[in-house]
Amino acid sequence: MECVIYREGAGEARQVDCGEPDRAGRTVLKHLRELGEGEFAWIRLDSPTERELADLTEEMGLHPLAVEDAVQAHERPKGERYGDVLAVALRTLWYIESASEVETGEVMVFLGPRFALTVRHGQADPAAEAARRLAAEPDVASFGPAAVLHAVLDVVVDSYTDAAAKVRTELTRLERCVFSPSRDDLTEQIYTLKREVLEFRDAVGPLVPVVREFVAGPRSPWPQDALPYFRDVSDHLHRADTEVRSLDELLNSVLDAHLARVGTWxxxxxxxxxxxxxxxxxxxxxxxxxxxxxxxxxxxxxxxxxxxxxxxxxxxxxxxxxxxxxxxxx
Known part of the structure; x- marks a missing residue:
């Protein structure tokens, strides 16, 4: 468990020592209760159990259903509001070139009036890069807990773009092999990449309407100064979604072309x-x-x-x- 205290408007941040694992939750609760004016806390958890979240649940006003989603993971990307707490589920992913596989994880982000809580499952940890970006952009940190959501979203969407570029490189290689003079059977490789792209779509597609709600003008829950930043993330996510859909359609065409060539052979x-x-x-x-x-x-x-x-x-x-x-x- 990690905890960072930010001062809104100043861009300052200080790391809080949570102490021993069995006392970490109580230590964070103490710091939450002692937050000064214009301060908010960002608590980061890695694959916690329901018991580890129990101490934070009541103090932060987390809904039991949201806590259950955070502990069990495997949720589709979504955004739900429980009173004054917003819960956003994100899918993290990265592309392993050596195995031509898309690996996925999950991050649950809880936003309250004076806190942000991120719960991570999987190897990818967007919180570390998000914290670095917040440190480099004090103006963004002045938005309060919303700044944490923006930073995490920005890192996750950038990973989508990077993974999409690597998948396209692999697809280009398969296209060249399909139309080469050699008679290699690529059906299994194409189908495997198709399955990975579908997993990619499951992560990106459902997140698009969620982020779109964050930039819905007057209905947006963020400060007006934060809207351009969320719109920028929404644009990048839309491009990533378009790219993934394009990859999916191209894979269908490549598979059809390969099967046609097999029939010709x-x-x-x-x-x-x-x-x-x-x-x-x-x-x-x-x-x-x-x-x-x-x-x-x-x-x-x-x-x-x-x-x-x-x-x-x-x-x-x-x-x-x-x-x-x-x-x-x-």
């Missing part, structure tokens, strides 16, 4: 097999006919009968080969 193979079968059918007919061992057959006792039969078979096979070659079957 199969047709080419069948034509080759059919062409060679027709070529070998000519000598098969001759040998089968003369292999019936009838006593009275033409040219059986003729000196040039055998060379003539071999020559006819060779000439017929050569003529068929040339015809199939000219038609593109071989």
């Amino acid at each position: 199969q047709n080419d193979d069948m034509r080759r097999i059919s062409a060679w079968a027709a070529i070998f059918a000519v000598p098969t007919v001759f040998t089968g006919l003369y292999g019936m061992n009838f006593q009275h057959m033409p040219e059986l006792h003729w000196t040039f009968g055998y060379p003539l039969a071999v020559g006819v078979m060779a000439a017929s096979s050569a003529a068929l080969y040339r015809s199939f070659r000219r038609n593109g079957w071989l």
